Amino acid sequence: MREIVLDTETTGLDPREGHRLVELAAVELRGRMPTGATLHLHFNPGRPMPPEAERVHGLSDAFLADKPPFAACADEILAFLGDSPIVAHNARFDWQFLNAELVAAGRPPIPEERLVDTLDLARARLPGAKHSLDALCQRFGIDLSRRVKHGAMIDTELLARVYVELTGGRQMGFDLEPGLLEAAVAPPPGPARTWPVRHFEVPEAERLRHRAFVAQMANPLWAALEAAPAAVDGREGVS
Template sequence: MRQIIFDTETTGLDPAQGHRIVEIGCVELVNRMSTGNNLHIYLNPDRDSDPEALAVHGLTTEFLSDKPRFSDVADEFVKFIQGAELIAHNAAFDVKFFNAELAKTGRGPINDYCETVTDSLLHARSLFPGKRNSLDALCDRFGISNAHRTLHGALLDSQLLAEVWLAMTRGQDALLIDVDDSANAGGNGVVLAKFDASGLPVLQASADELAEHETYLAALDKAVNGECVWRKMDAPVAAPA
């Protein structure tokens, strides 16, 4: 199972008004484990960022002036996300920008290249209705440090979201408890999350590990002058007569 946690920074809010992507950050997870195979690209948007956007990401026109354009890295980006599940916080925002950028290069929408797109914000709202579900709020809820997040950055935010996503969807928690003390909360404020073991990896012992285990059992047999309890537990049960 390959998942890509991704985020963008942009010059403004709407690609229909000519706004462009200035930063792409992607974090790769395979079987719910970070591989370290990340993608991080700054882009020259050929325009200034709106003052409000610049205040969020701090990427000035001067800094971006010598960076590649999206058309220069489109092949690299498409290859990186190929066949993966893409996960983003408020995914519709990022998807509309990628679709606009891909269209400028004569390519189809982002869904043509990935398996599916998942919105972690919608997932968080389903788990914690009536609560704040921004990335910062979720970091606080799950005890993930974001003290180094003074400005938004696509790679940093993707790394934080990857930690949040794993915490928010961990299959070993059959019961997630988050008490909502707001006046408008309904019920008892306890959120139940369905247990899903499909994403848990199955690790088989190697031949060397099995040999080492057998050596350990042999030492236990010797210590008890017979058969150790472990072997008795592993012995097949006889069928009833």
């Protein structure tokens, strides 16, 4: 199944107050495994960046000045998202901003039913624990050393790993379609193969060194095997 892990950065907390998206990142998963397909965009919000928001994500007015407006990228974003489920942490925050931008650009909004909220998953699986992205990364042993500031791309990559852990761990990436595993381990058609017994000559000097070594041990297993070599898987002459 194809899923998109997504994160955004904004100028503030509420699009109804005129705040805008300034960054969007998305990572494609198939079968809970990253495919390598990503989308990473910055937007000129057409309004000043509040200092408190810049302190969070580090995106300044100067950096965003030559970036395109969201409307210029809307079709590219919708094409990447397709009709896949959208995985995000506190997903409704990103969803409300994304839909506000899409509607302003004359594009259809994304239905809420497509959201998969990792915050809800974490609360259900880990009641009483801390559920921030940092806390979940620490819980699952995911390296946070690159996360100096909030950034949509690094947060999306980290969230993709957290999502895999929240939904069953790394084994999820090895899920096979029904019947595929059985086919992989089933014996090939036709008569069973047999292999001839192979005999190996051991030089007498090697036998003597081995016996001297075994003689120094208390109740060595090798002594019993050497006395009855035929008992070892029915093979004779093997030491």
